[in-house]
Amino acid sequence: MNTQVAIIGAGPSGLLLGQLLHKAGIDTVVLERQSPDYVLGRIRAGVLEQGTVDLLREAGVGERMDREGLVHEGVELLVGGRRQRLDLKALTGGKTVMVYGQTEVTRDLMQAREASGASIIYCASNVQLHELKGERPYVTFEKDGQVQRLDCDYIAGCDGFHGVSRKSIPEGVLKEYERVYPFGWLGMLSDTPPVNHELIYAHHERGFSLCSQRSQTRSRYYLQVPLGEQVEDWPDERFWNELKARLPEDVAQRLVTGPALEKSIAPLRSLVVEPMQYGHLFLVGDAAHIVPPTGAKGLNLAASDVNYLYRILLKVYHEGRTDLLAHYSPLALRRVWKGERFSWFMTQLLHDFGAHKDAWDQKMQEADREYFLSSPAGLVNIAENYVGLPYEEVV
Ligand code: APR
Ligand code: PHB
Numbered sequence: 001m002n003t004q005v006a007i008i009g010a011g012p013s014g015l016l017l018g019q020l021l022h023k024a025g026i027d028t029v030v031l032e033r034q035s036p037d038y039v040l041g042r043i044r045a046g047v048l049e050q051g052t053v054d055l056l057r058e059a060g061v062g063e064r065m066d067r068e069g070l071v072h073e074g075v076e077l078l079v080g081g082r083r084q085r086l087d088l089k090a091l092t093g094g095k096t097v098m099v100y101g102q103t104e105v106t107r108d109l110m111q112a113r114e115a116s117g118a119s120i121i122y123c124a125s126n127v128q129l130h131e132l133k134g135e136r137p138y139v140t141f142e143k144d145g146q147v148q149r150l151d152c153d154y155i156a157g158c159d160g161f162h163g164v165s166r167k168s169i170p171e172g173v174l175k176e177y178e179r180v181y182p183f184g185w186l187g188m189l190s191d192t193p194p195v196n197h198e199l200i201y202a203h204h205e206r207g208f209s210l211c212s213q214r215s216q217t218r219s220r221y222y223l224q225v226p227l228g229e230q231v232e233d234w235p236d237e238r239f240w241n242e243l244k245a246r247l248p249e250d251v252a253q254r255l256v257t258g259p260a261l262e263k264s265i266a267p268l269r270s271l272v273v274e275p276m277q278y279g280h281l282f283l284v285g286d287a288a289h290i291v292p293p294t295g296a297k298g299l300n301l302a303a304s305d306v307n308y309l310y311r312i313l314l315k316v317y318h319e320g321r322t323d324l325l326a327h328y329s330p331l332a333l334r335r336v337w338k339g340e341r342f343s344w345f346m347t348q349l350l351h352d353f354g355a356h357k358d359a360w361d362q363k364m365q366e367a368d369r370e371y372f373l374s375s376p377a378g379l380v381n382i383a384e385n386y387v388g389l390p391y392e393e394v395v
């Protein structure tokens with residue numbers, strides 16, 4: 001088998017890159033380890049920056065998002081019982097975010113791939129990357145017990161944090177930057193109307209909580225929990241009671257409870273590897289960086305990488321600009337680090353670190369909350385990062 005760009009992984013990164021390249025007449029093959037149902041079973045965040053929304057539209061997959069997604073012009077931060085609405089639109093000169101689940105983004109992209117007839121191979125096992133530094137890289141994999149070979153010009157490693165792409169880079173090449181946090185998020189999805197028409201990020205001495213949503217009838221709530229906590233220890237009633245205890249009286253009273261459709265716990269961590277290129281391999285999205293979910297940046301940073309790699313490959317194939325390939329990693333990383341900074345900052349600002357922060361750091365955290373939520377400059381700072389910083393041009 002032969003293609004121009006081999007894409008490893010059919011998460012949002014791989015599918016979006018594949019769709020954009022296909023529309024531009026560049027041939028791709030997507031190799032995914034799991035089945036489509038498995039990929040669609042993963043529940044993840046759902047806040048899209050304007051740049052992500054625009055890129056999905058450019059890829060031709062914006063129709064259902066534009067119909068069913070909810071445009072949010074603001075978000076609420078709740079600290080010490082005080083509610084502070086961030087008017088995103090007013091604070092950023094007209095920018096908003098779109099609430100539309102990552103699962104739905106993935107579903108739309110999968111359907112578009114299917115309709116385009118472009119090649120996608122699910123349940124591909126033992127994917128291995130070869131000759132990354134050579135002129136003719138190739139990928140081998142197993143499908144239905146047969147070993148197959150895919151020759152290509154470039155490989156896009158879109159296979160997430162646990163994928164094979166990053167691990168294919170020889171030891172000593174990548175520098176890893178990591179921060180782990182002493183807690184996780186327990187998430188719950190339920191068919192109940194959201195407690196508020198906008199998202200609420202709440203700091204509380206019992207721990208952080210987030211009131212999010214997927215639609216007018218489906219809610220997504222999160223609780224900060226200590227590491228080591230098990231989902232089984234959190235029957236629905238305990239979850240709802242704890243959420244109410246972390247919200248102000250009037251909000252708690254409005255909360256509509258119901259059975260959980262899904263519950264899961266994810267530890268929080270920040271991680272970046274540099275560089276995001278090794279020879280003909282380019283790392284994209286979670287394969288190169290992880291953020292804690294507090295800033296809603298995971299999917300948006302993946303889209304940002306896709307944006308840069310797509311625009312570079314366009315110029316490579318249409319204008320012969322192979323010199324641009326070396327720009328991918330520095331360009332992508334500049335924006336990645338700003339997203340990492342914001343996710344780290346929001347995590348620091350809103351969580352309870354207990355004994356993990358000393359008295360000084362706790363005071364700094366309090367001062368940050370006071371300052372950022374009362375100063376117009378502080379509010380603009382959070383708002384412009386939340387809606388997403390602009391992309392640089394690829395020239
Ligand atoms: N071979 C083929 N496919 C693989 C392999 C492998 N060895 N390893 C992993 N994959 C697949 C996974 O099954 C998954 O479908 O790669 C895909 C990676 O998808 P994601 O983990 O969703 O990563 P990405 O597409 O970069 O999306 C980033 O996802 O995790 C969230 O917060 C993150 O929202 C962000 C988004
Ligand atoms: C979600 O809806 O799942 C969500 C929203 C905002 C976040 C994190 C998760 O910051």
